[in-house]
Amino acid sequence: MTEQTATETATSIQWHLVRRPVGEPTGEDIVRVEAELPPLANGEVRVRNEFLSVDPYMRGRMNDMRSYIPPFVLGEVMTGGAVGTVVASRAEGLSVGDVVVHDLGWRDVSQADAREFRPARVPDGLPSSLALSVLGVTGFTAWIGLKLVAGLREGDVVFVSGAAGAVGSMVGQLARLMGASRVVGSAGTAEKVGLLTERYGFDAGFDYTEGGIARSLRSAAPDGIDVYFDNVGGEHLEAALRSFNDGGRAALCGAISVYNATSDPGVKYLSNVITRGLTLSGFTIVNYWSHLPAFAADMRGWLADGLITWDETVVDGIDATFDAFTGVMNGANIGKMIVRL
Amino acid sequence: MTEQTATETATSIQWHLVRRPVGEPTGEDIVRVEAELPPLANGEVRVRNEFLSVDPYMRGRMNDMRSYIPPFVLGEVMTGGAVGTVVASRAEGLSVGDVVVHDLGWRDVSQADAREFRPARVPDGLPSSLALSVLGVTGFTAWIGLKLVAGLREGDVVFVSGAAGAVGSMVGQLARLMGASRVVGSAGTAEKVGLLTERYGFDAGFDYTEGGIARSLRSAAPDGIDVYFDNVGGEHLEAALRSFNDGGRAALCGAISVYNATSDPGVKYLSNVITRGLTLSGFTIVNYWSHLPAFAADMRGWLADGLITWDETVVDGIDATFDAFTGVMNGANIGKMIVRL
Incomplete structure (x- = not known):
């Protein structure tokens, strides 16, 4: 697509949700x-x-349930983070060529009121996809969870599942930069x-996937943990509850292990919350937007100092979006899962 | 027993833990x-x-497990709150006739270093047992849980199980005094x-015990709850998780429903902690002693203004202590369960 005038029409290829999945989503749920x-x-x-973002939290939005963000609407586009370039404008403040971030989701061309878009502000020399990851929701989620939700303190032992x-690899690095004494993590392949x-x-x-999580965590953090950043839920959360030191704090960010579950097995060891004086806090970034400038300042500084390592798993083409999404649900990604158009 | 000189010996009737109970404690576990x-x-x-205090938390101390307070020692006395009068003293600052509170537990006569005892400071005209309840650990627990753990705010809807x-009836009254807009509670008999x-x-x-807890809670608090003070755990906690408004806060104080359980059924609906941005905080007063003066000032003021209602279920005699304890575990009490010697 070349630069367009504002008076031309255009075609947008989009993915719509047409059926609410039960269990694992299939290609018949979207069109x-x-x-x-x-x-x-x-x-x-x-x-x-x-670039389009595909994220585990989107699975929750496919259900018709109350949550911090409303469910996807049947018959409408799967919304979510994306970054692109302005190709036509009838708005002040945004010009052709500007790189912008937005939440209009799974489509190759987005058209809307200019207020739906914000400048991506990715430092020179870095790919614009970082507006969706390190400098975007991914990094912001890690930063909020550690700093504002778990209240990370100098010397804490941090566990991240x-x-x-994308979020987990940021959490590990940010925990270290914020003063953690030991950082341990779990992943699903060697x-x-x-x-x-x-x-x-x-x-x-x-x-x-090898041996019990609780036992593995005890080996990785023999003196216990102080902070747990939870992306997984289920057995991981139980293991954390068993390894917490007194006064431990969990930032509950995601529960990918149960997103596709059709029944709730329950979480054991919650009595440790009382006996060890623990705090479990669920959070989502929607309540923390006012902290975005502080996060961006921290992250730009760390990036400029070369202190941040990131990876992307890139899938090409709008037609591959759904496969990328099921991939991120099944752990096919290292770092941020991105669709490149 | 009459006033004694410090050089006399004395007899103390005590209850010792001799076996760690599995499930419900029996009379063979103590001697x-x-x-x-x-x-x-x-x-x-x-x-x-x-007066001696018998409390549900003591069940946890009968197990040999890690907790905020160490387990009872086999072959030694069941320790816990008590209030009494000094009958002999070889310590400065404590004189015969002083009414004192201590944690030396299930015995009719306590003898120890003076630093184990603190003045009861119950206002004139009120029974000294209040040093164990309204002005003691019971009231302090309610005050901390609402004010410092749950962060009660003006207008909150509060649920207490x-x-x-003893604690629950204080929580209800203090929630109202602290500005709750609606206070609802559960109990086990009509x-x-x-x-x-x-x-x-x-x-x-x-x-x-009548119908489902979740359904009953929705009827009692149709607009949802903001704060949950949990004395019970289990199904009550699940019901609260389902009724919480966004940003809800739970102060987890006790889990009497599972203290005697020999297996852990798990708690469902924990995913709501993420989707609704909830915080669950376990607490015990041992980490809050520095707030005792502020609590005492509040409570003395409310008592002086006639704003506090309390009840005691009194059982007579050191020999009835164990029955009083099993009674409080099974809900035989209204208000604070007290053993009067």
């Missing part, structure tokens, strides 16, 4: 739609997307476990 | 001992106890439920 976009109205911009994922210590600076990692 | 007390050493006092118990609204100022109560 590919070619939508005709009208000429721009006053105040609107048209954006050619370069799903540690080779290759990922290797990355934890060799690439992301973890002190120890373990494969949660 | 009655008559101990001979030597003459007072320098710095010691001898106290004739008037075990609401006719008589107790009646007390909630008729005597302790709750807006609504329900019998948790």
Whole structure:
């Protein structure tokens, strides 16, 4: 697609949710739609997307249930983070060529009021996909969870589950930068476990598919843990509850292990919350937007100092979006799962 | 027993733990001992106890497990709150006739270093047993849980389980005094439920043995709850998790429903902690002693203004202590369960 004038129509390829999945989503739950976009109205911009974000939390939005963000609407597009370039504009403040971030989701061309878009502000020399990961929701989630939810303190021992994922690999690095004395993580393959210590600076990692999680965690953190950043839920949370030192704090961010579950097995060892004086706090970034500038300042500084390592698992093409999504649900990614258009 | 000189010996009737119970404690787990007390050493006092406290948390201490307070020692006395009068003293600062509180537990006469005892400071005209309840650990627990753990805010809807118990009946009244807009509670008999609204100022109560707890809670608090003070755990906690508004806070104080359990069924609906941004905080007063003066000032003020209603279930005699303890575990009490010597 080349630069367009605002008076032209355009075609947008989109993915719509047409059925709410029960258990694991299938290709019949979504449908590919070619939508005709009208000429721009006053105040609107048209954006050619370069990268789409696919994230585990989207599984929750496929259900018709109460949550911090409303469910996806049946018959409408799967919304979510994306970054692209303005190709036509009838809005002040956004010009053709600007790189912007938005939440309009799984489509190759997004057209909407300019207020739906914000400048990506990725430092020169870095890919714009970082607006979806390190400098975007992924990094922000890690930063909030450690700093504001778990209240990380100098010397804490930190455990993160799903540690080779987009959020997990950030949590490990940020925990260290914030003063943790020991950082341990779990991942689902030997290759990922290797990355934890060799690439992301973890002190120890373990494969949660090998042997019991509780036993593996005790080996990785023999003196117990003070902070747990939970991306997984279920047996991981139980293991953390058993390894917590007195006064331990859990930031509950995700529960990928149960997103596709059709029944709730319950979490054992909750009595330790009382006997050890623990705090479990669920959080989502929607309540923390006011902290975005402070996060961005921290992260730009760390990036400039070369202190942040990141990986992306890139899948090409709008038609591969659903496969990328099921992939991230099944742990096919190292670092951030990204669709490149 | 009359006033004694410090050089006399004395007899102390005590209850010792001799076996760690599995499931519900039985009379074979403890044994009655008559101990001979030597003459007072320098710095010691001898106290004739008037009231002993029996509390659900003591069940946890009968197990050999890690907790915020160490387990009871096999072959030694069941320790815990008591109030009595100094009958002999070889310590400065404590004189014969002083009424003191201590944690030396299930015995009729306590003798120890004076630093084990603190002045009861119960206002004139009120029974000294209040040093174990309203002005003691019971009231302090309610105050900390609402104010410092759950962070009660003006207008919050508050739910408390075990609401006719010693702590629960205080929680209901203090929640109202701290600005809650609606206070609801559960109890285990129709008589107790009646007390909630008729005597302790709750807006609504329900019998948790009748129908499902989740359904009853939705009826009692149709607009959801903001704060949950948990004395019970298990199904009550699950019901709270389902009724919480976004940003809800639970102060987890006790789990009497599972203290005697030999297996852990797990707690369902924990995923709501993430989707609703909830915080679950376990607490015990041992980490909050520095707030005792602030609590005492609040409570003395409320008592002086006639704003506090309390009940005691009194059992007479050191030999009835174990029955009183099993009674409080099984909900035989209204308000604080007290043994009067």
